[in-house]
Amino acid sequence: MTVDKNLLLQFLLRQGDNTLILGHRVSEWCGHSPVLEEDIALANTALDLIGQTQMWLGYAAEVQGEGKTADDLAFLRDAWDFRNVLLTELPNGDFGQTLMRQFLFDAFQSVLMGRLMGSTDETVAAIAAKASKEVAYHVERSADTVVGLGDGTEESHNRMQAALEYLWPYVGEMFESDETDAAMAAAGIAPDPSTLRAEYDALVTRVLAEATLTLPESRYAHKGGRTGRMHTEHLGHLLATMQWLQRAYPGCEW
Amino acid sequence: MYAQMIKTAHKGVHKREDMSPEERAFQDKIDADIKIEPRDWMPDDYRATLIRQIGQHAHSEVVGQLPEGNWITRAPTLERKAILLAKVQDEAGHGLYLYSAAETLGETRDELVRLLHEGRMKYSSIFNYPTLNWADIGAVGWLVDGAAIVNQVALQRTSYGPYSRAMIRICKEESFHARQGYHAIMKMAFGTPEQKKQAQDAVNRLWFPAIMMFGPSDADSTHSEQSMAWKIKVKSNDELRQQFVDQTVPQIEYLGLDLPDPGIKWNEERGHYDFSDPDWSEFFDVIKGNGPCNVDRLQNRVAAWEDGAWVRDGLLAHAEKKAARKVAAE
Amino acid sequence: MKNEWPLWEVFIRGQHGMSHRHVGSLHAPDADMAIKNARDVYTRRNEGVSIWVVEARHIAATAPGDKGPLFEPSESKVYRHPTFFDIPDEVGHM
Numbered sequence: 144m145t146v147d148k149n150l151l152l153q154f155l156l157r158q159g160d161n162t163l164i165l166g167h168r169v170s171e172w173c174g175h176s177p178v179l180e181e182d183i184a185l186a187n188t189a190l191d192l193i194g195q196t197q198m199w200l201g202y203a204a205e206v207q208g209e210g211k212t213a214d215d216l217a218f219l220r221d222a223w224d225f226r227n228v229l230l231t232e233l234p235n236g237d238f239g240q241t242l243m244r245q246f247l248f249d250a251f252q253s254v255l256m257g258r259l260m261g262s263t264d265e266t267v268a269a270i271a272a273k274a275s276k277e278v279a280y281h282v283e284r285s286a287d288t289v290v291g292l293g294d295g296t297e298e299s300h301n302r303m304q305a306a307l308e309y310l311w312p313y314v315g316e317m318f319e320s321d322e323t324d325a326a327m328a329a330a331g332i333a334p335d336p337s338t339l340r341a342e343y344d345a346l347v348t349r350v351l352a353e354a355t356l357t358l359p360e361s362r363y364a365h366k367g368g369r370t371g372r373m374h375t376e377h378l379g380h381l382l383a384t385m386q387w388l389q390r391a392y393p394g395c396e397w
Numbered sequence: 398m399y400a401q402m403i404k405t406a407h408k409g410v411h412k413r414e415d416m417s418p419e420e421r422a423f424q425d426k427i428d429a430d431i432k433i434e435p436r437d438w439m440p441d442d443y444r445a446t447l448i449r450q451i452g453q454h455a456h457s458e459v460v461g462q463l464p465e466g467n468w469i470t471r472a473p474t475l476e477r478k479a480i481l482l483a484k485v486q487d488e489a490g491h492g493l494y495l496y497s498a499a500e501t502l503g504e505t506r507d508e509l510v511r512l513l514h515e516g517r518m519k520y521s522s523i524f525n526y527p528t529l530n531w532a533d534i535g536a537v538g539w540l541v542d543g544a545a546i547v548n549q550v551a552l553q554r555t556s557y558g559p560y561s562r563a564m565i566r567i568c569k570e571e572s573f574h575a576r577q578g579y580h581a582i583m584k585m586a587f588g589t590p591e592q593k594k595q596a597q598d599a600v601n602r603l604w605f606p607a608i609m610m611f612g613p614s615d616a617d618s619t620h621s622e623q624s625m626a627w628k629i630k631v632k633s634n635d636e637l638r639q640q641f642v643d644q645t646v647p648q649i650e651y652l653g654l655d656l657p658d659p660g661i662k663w664n665e666e667r668g669h670y671d672f673s674d675p676d677w678s679e680f681f682d683v684i685k686g687n688g689p690c691n692v693d694r695l696q697n698r699v700a701a702w703e704d705g706a707w708v709r710d711g712l713l714a715h716a717e718k719k720a721a722r723k724v725a726a727e
Numbered sequence: 728m729k730n731e732w733p734l735w736e737v738f739i740r741g742q743h744g745m746s747h748r749h750v751g752s753l754h755a756p757d758a759d760m761a762i763k764n765a766r767d768v769y770t771r772r773n774e775g776v777s778i779w780v781v782e783a784r785h786i787a788a789t790a791p792g793d794k795g796p797l798f799e800p801s802e803s804k805v806y807r808h809p810t811f812f813d814i815p816d817e818v819g820h821m
Contacts, residue, residue: 174463175697177701177709183486213475238708292712292715389474395589397473397584
């Protein structure tokens with residue numbers, strides 16, 4: 144079954160922008176973590192995410208067919224072109240907020256990558272196969288840390304609860320579906336995200352319970368990132384930093 | 398170097414006739430190139446000097462993450478970002494290996510970190526210089542890691558086993574650092590005029606700080622003799638500096654950049670390059686805390702440590718609760 | 728500040744290694760995290776397929792002073808090594 148090229152491109156940008164933006168955020172920690180072991184571990188996570196970005200955006204550029212590269216897509220688009228979920232662009236906050244964000248995203252990725260490995264699109268399946276191993280480790284590590292800090296001291300518990308409350312309204316967006324998702328599902332390229340929610344909730348509920356944290360009741364979801372309709376103010380600053388060299392000195396080789 | 402101006406507790410070298418039988422046996426082992434291991438007898442001065450040297454070396458790795466880390470979020474391509482991040486991550490790893498080596502001497506990592514944060518231990522002068530343009534990232538990898546590796550290769554033969562083993566591992570990992578740096582600055586030097594200008598600026602600014610890394614001239618270095626006798630220092634400052642200059646000048650020329658020091662000239666008779674002395678007053682100013690970035694660097698480290706206290710405490714508290722629950726269940 | 732994470736010794740068996748080798752140490756709040764930290768710190772370059780961690784305080788070691796009595800007696804038992812025995816070439820590989 145053939146799929147509209149532009150819809151496939153949208154789907155790939157959503158994948159690649161998620162890992163690009165989150166990888167960038169995580170890389171901001173390098174040299175500033177609470178302890179050397181965590182610094183090294185976070186850098187590994189960021190490196191995996193950058194690697195996944197190269198694959199997703201590389202394929203996106205290929206599908207786009209305008210002779211662009213993954214770097215062109217990462218460094219030369221403006222905020223309204225980005226298709227990452229808002230969760231990934233939120234600021235790091237304290238270490239707890241970073242790890243909570245990581246866990247909420249890793250949990251989603253772990254469910255999604257499992258499904259994408261069976262994609263009818265061979266390239267998507269191959270990227271997912273490689274990413275799924277990395278994601279399996281990420282979610283194990285971030286879940287452990289969320290549990291450790293949630294069930295740690297009173298202070299660490301309170302900070303993790305605050306992080307969860309701040310981040311929870313950004314979880315719903317990951318399960319939104321629109322015509323792109325419907326087309327991907329129909330073509331067997333990717334599952335409709337709304338079908339992943341039950342599995343996600345089971346995983347997250349189990350980990351948060353072990354972490355002695357209370358899931359917020361509100362299911363209100365901020366959205367707009369994955370459709371490009373509206374990002375947070377944070378994205379522009381991130382891009383200003385990330386894209387600066389390419390923008391200031393266009394056309395160079397680096 | 399990464400460890401500069403390490404003081405031994407006394408002046409001059411222990412004389413054989415003044416040594417206790419234990420110390421004589423200890424010195425014999427060192428002279429025979431037998432490694433000293435953690436539980437071996439060692440003179441108190443040897444232990445104290447090593448803790449200072451390894452500790453300073455470890456601090457340098459960790460503080461050394463900051464100037465390069467300054468550019469991770471601005472790296473111009475995904476690949477450059479990954480390479481730089483992997484490289485700065487390695488520095489954290491090297492810090493960790495070195496703190497572990499110091500811990501075998503009975504000093505905890507937390508204690509060493511406390512001494513650093515209180516300003517009672519130092520780190521290499523080089524990391525008190527800023528990274529101002531992207532070519533600096535190339536120059537740091539190439540010149541700073543290049544200078545470091547000259548010293549670290551020599552230190553693989555150091556007398557203290559855990560330090561030597563850490564150096565071997567570090568040298569193995571570092572081999573890509575200088576190369577990625579040179580590769581990055583090549584792109585700049587052979588790129589557009591604006592890129593080349595950045596490359597020249599980076600070399601001009603970092604040349605003298607890099608050759609200062611080896612520490613003051615041997616003639617002015619009062620603390621070396623005992624360290625050489627103990628083989629915790631293996632080559633002299635001037636010897637290492639000359640080796641670095643000799644290997645680096647042709648690399649600058651290959652880039653087509655102007656030499657950063659008009660005094661650099663091949664000396665046929667010596668078979669080495671001559672070069673100008675750096676401004677040692679600047680070096681001592683930096684060591685005293687007056688470098689361009691001293692205050693920021695230390696503040697950054699202290700902030701990371703203090704902001705992270707609740708994380709370390711939280712994870713430890715959880716581990717203890719978990720262990721207690723396990724005991725209760727058994 | 729008496730709440731430093733315990734010190735762990737890390738042993739790794741490589742791709743083609745027959746046994747775990749000591750590669751270094753690290754700090755971690757417990758064994759689970761020590762294994763994860765070891766994975767992140769000591770296998771960044773594809774160094775291993777299996778990790779052991781042992782809390783450093785649980786390792787019992789020989790004292791350096793015992794080196795003579797412990798190890799020198801074996802030096803004189805050369806007959807334990809195959810090269811001690813001369814076997815005629817005609818016998819073939821043994």
